[in-house]
Amino acid sequence: MSGPSSLRTGLLAGTLAYTLWGFLPFYFIVLRGISPIEIFTDRILFAVPFGLLVILARSQWGEVVKGLRSPKVVLWLLASALAIAGNWILYIVAVQEGRVFEVSLGYYINPLVYVLVGVVVMGERLRRLQILAVLLAGIGVTILTVYGGRFPLFGLILAVTFTFYGYSRKRVAIGAMPGLFIETLLLSPLALGLLIWLVASTDTGLEAGLSGDFGLLTLLMLAGPITVTPLLFFAIAARRLTLSTIGFLQFIGPTLAFGIGLLDGEPFTPAYQICFAFIWLGVALFIGDALQHRAQRPSPVPRAVAASLSTDP
Template identity: 45%
Template sequence: MTRDTLQGVFLALTAFLWWGLTPLYFKQVEAAGPMEVLSHRVIWSLVLLTLLLLARKRWSEIKETFSSPKIWGWLLLSAVLVAVNWLVFIWSISNGHLVEASLGYYINPLVNVVLGVVILGERLKLLQGIAVGLAAVAVGYLTYIGGEFPWISLILAMSFGFYGLIRKRLPVGAQVGLFAETAMVTPIALGYLIWIGAQNEMTYIAGGAEISLMLMLAGVVTTVPLVCFAAAARRLNYSTIGMIQYVGPTVNLLLATLLFGEAFTEVHAISFGLIWFAVFLFSAQSFVDMKRAKKQVAL
C-alpha cells in the first residue's frame, strides 16, 4: 500500500467517522428545531465554503458554474435533494429515529445500483441483484411484520441516491457544487429565520450564547468531512471508498442504541441482518470487480 493510498484511507475514515458522529452535534442543538438547525447549516456552510474557495482562488470555477444554465438547473435540483436529506436526518435525530436513519444509509449504495440500472442502463451483476433483492425483503419485512413503513430510511436513501446520480454527471467539484447548492437555498433559509424571528420563536441569540455558537458551528460540521472525502476520492478507487462508507451508518446505529437509548427490536435485528448480508454481497461484488480490473490493466 502506497503512502498516497494510506493517506486516502485515513481521510476517508475521518470523513465517514465524522459523518457517523454528527448526531452528537445535532442532539446538542435540537432545542432550535429541525428547520432552524437546517437553516443555520445551510447559511454557515455557505459562509465557510466562500472563505475556503476564496483562499484557494477558485472563484473562476464558481463563475463558470453559474454561467451555464444547464449546470445551474441541475444544481438547483440537487440543492433541493440535499436540503430534504439534511432536514429528514436532523428530524430523525431529534425525534428518536436514528436507527431508521442508519438503515437508510446502509440501503443507499443498493439504491445507487438500482438507479444505475434503471436510469443509466448499467448491467445488474449477480451478487448486486441478490443484494438488492435482500434489501427489498428487509424493507417489506419491516413494513409488514413490524407494522411501520420505513419512510425515513427510504427518503434518506432515495434523496441521497438521486443527489449522487446528478452530481456524478456534472463537471463540478464537490466544494464548488456544495457552495452553489447552499447559495441557492440560503435565501429560503434566511427568509425562514427572519419569519420565526419576527414571531419571537428563533433560538439563535435568544436561546443564549452557547446554543448560538453551536449553531454557527454547523458550517464546520458540514464542510470538514466534505473536504476530507474529496481529498480521499482523489487518492482511492471507488470500490475502496464504497467499503469504507459503511463506517458512517454503523456509528449512527451504535449511537442510537447505546447512547440515545432507541429501541432495537427483534424485527429491527432481522431487517438489519438482511441488509448487512446484502451489504456483504455488494462489497464482495465490488472487490471482485476491482481485482478483475487490476488483472486487465496488468495484461
C-alpha cells in the same frame, strides 16, 4: 498523485470524512428542543461564509465563477441543492424524533438504490450478487414494515433523495467544494425566507438560538463547518483513493450512526434486529461483488456503482 504517502493521506482523509458524517446524529441530538427548521437554516447560512473561506484557501474561486456562468451547471446544481435540502431537513427531523436507526438504514441501502437507478435510468444489468443484495435489503424492509409495524419512511426517503442528489451532481463536471458552495448559495434565499418566518413566529423556538446562551449559539454556528469540513476531507480522499476503497469506507458512517442510535436508547426491537441482519448481509454481498468484480477486470465498473462510491455526501 500516487505513492504510499498519497495513499496514506487519502485513507486518513476518507476515514475522517466518513467518521464525521457518522457522528453527525450526535450533533442533532444535542440540539433537540431547537426547531429543525432553525437548524436547517443555520446549516445553510453558516456554510456559505465557511465554504467561501475554503474555496479561497484552495484557489477554486475560478471554478465557482465558471460554474455560475453556465446555465446547465446552475440548473443541475439547483436540482441537487433541492434534493440535499430535503435530505438535510428530513435527517434532522428523524434524529430529533429518535429514529436514528432509520437514518443508519437509509445510508446502508443507499448504494443499493444507486444500483437500481443504474438499471432503470442507465439501462445497466445487475450481476447475481447485486440482485441478491437488493432482494435481501427489500426483505429486511418488508419484515420491519409487516412484523415491526413500522414502515421505514424516513430511511427510504433519505436514500432516495441522496441518490437523486448524487445523480444530479454527476450530470455536471464540477469539483466537490465548488459544487457545494454554489448549492448552499442557491439555497440561501430559501434559508433567509425561513429565517424571516421563524423570527416573525412566536412558537418556533428561534429565540432559543438568540437568547444569549453563548454555548447554544456557538453550537448553531458550528452547523456551517460541520457541513463543509467532511466534504473537504472527502475531496482530498477522492483524488487519492480508488472507487472501491471509497466504497468500503462509506459504510463507516451508517455503522457509527447505528451505534449512536443504541447509545441514544432507541429500542432495538426484534423487527429491527431482523431487518438489519438482512441489510448487513446485503451490504456484505455488495462488497463481495465489488471485490470479485475488481479482481476480474477488465470489465468496466457500472456507472451507477461508480456514482454510489464517489458521490459527494
